[in-house]
Amino acid sequence: MDPSTGQWDECLVRDTFCAEDARHILQMPLREGVHDFVAWQFDSKGIHSVKSAYKMHMELKSMRKNGGVGRSTAKAGNLNTCNDDSWKRIWRLPCPRTVQMFTWRLRHESLALLTNMQRRGLKVKSTKCFFCGHADEDGGHLFIKCKSVKVVWRELALEKERRELGAISSVHAMMDYLWGLNILKRMQILTFWWMWWSARNKLRKGERVLTAAEVARRTRSSTLEYMQVFLPEPKPQCTDKWRPPAQDMVKFNVDGAFVPGELHAGWGAVARTSDGEVVGARAGRQELIQDAFAAEAVALSNAVSFASDLGIIRAEFETDSQLLAEAMDIRKVDSSAYAAVIEDTKYQLKL
Ligand SMILES: [Zn+2]
Known part of the structure; x- marks a missing residue:
């Protein structure tokens, strides 16, 4: 880590590890002031057990043997990095x-x-x-x-x-x-x-x-x-009307865009008053993003910073990512690779 920025020292990481490992390390989001912790995302409670490790080992073995056949147990940041997607299609058949x-x-x-x-x-x-x-x-x-x-x-x-x-x-x-x-x-x-x-x-x-x-x-x-x-329920049509926030609140609509195969994502946030008046909008690009969940998490994190820059205290955030909404639930502890981003956003929102 680079102590001055609190972020990965990219040169050092790339010099120390092989290209594949370096890529994975650099994709891990960091959060300042937090002690390292052991995270095991292949178990719903985040607890490592021989049983879950064995299960993962067997899945990896099966993936290698069968050109990618296996089933990921993780919602986000899973093991599914195989290029052959036919196995995924089979397990998704309705x-x-x-x-x-x-x-x-x-x-x-x-x-x-x-x-x-x-x-x-x-x-x-x-x-x-x-x-x-x-x-x-x-x-x-x-x-x-x-x-x-x-x-x-x-x-x-x-x-x-x-x-x-x-x-x-x-x-x-x-x-x-x-x-x-x-x-x-x-x-x-x-x-x-x-x-x-x-x-x-x-x-x-x-x-x-x-x-x-x-x-x-x-x-x-x-x-x-x-x-x-x-078959999953069809998503509600986008004809859904924008619902205004309560009086004297500002609503931030947040979205992240991720293209599979690309290692970056785009994000955007629009802030409106209860009358629908646009207070501000911000968009950006984030490097080293691994999946759609990470893109949504980063989008929300940026939107919270945006609200803080605008000096808005009474803010409401809306995302269309169900997974992210679940992760932001204060009662649940997130142990995926994005725990740092999630916890940081929760902290900023004072949840
Ligand atoms: Zn016959």
Whole structure:
């Protein structure tokens, strides 16, 4: 740290650490007059435990092994720095974990299809499809080309998509195709494939399975249900009117802008009286910003300083970031990488 500015001594940090570590260190916000503390953001209470460390270790291992597969437990400043975003898309699919897991296995070609098992040297009696008994069971046959599965595609009115998928030969290209479809079609296909895979596993054990028409019917209803339950509520339209503050108060509307992949962010604040008269506005750019949460936190911090510069004591601050509003809650202790900025802003606001 540079004692004169209270900020990181960038040259010293860059000279001492490797480029990657230096980048992470410089992204950590600092706060003057506060003792260093150990923060562990991978636990909701900020307490380090062997259990949470083990969980994180397993997630990192899984991410490395599978080109980025894992699940971050942190709301802000998470581990999610992998460039391949297909895993993130899978875990964000609006469906139960079982369907996501199935999709993940499909994407990583780890479904125990008979031809896959044989290729890996496992003994299989036959590689013939459980549904038709004619062709060898591989992903293309089971999910797209088998005469039994074609019935489901027809029932779902997705014959065009079936033919287009049938012409694709790699799993990567198949996933790209699915991501390119609208969300309803994508969810219908993945949900039906998951049901079809479950039916196949039952058939393998000699159990009774659903008819193709029944699979199609259940796919339709389940998909709609999933989308209702798992899709986030649409954000209220921006036609929301600006609500004036109480008499003799000044309201600061604050916003931070962050572009993923860029290491900086923009922020802006507008101050208005209860009559809607603009008292002042300020905007700026902040370097070394890691995510949208940090951009919002920095925006609020700057807005509070702005209010202080204007000499405004009775001020109200409005942000559209739910996470930030939660972090500013005086009852909660923030243990993310932005704890310093949050606590500093709370202090300035005398919360
Ligand atoms: Zn078949």
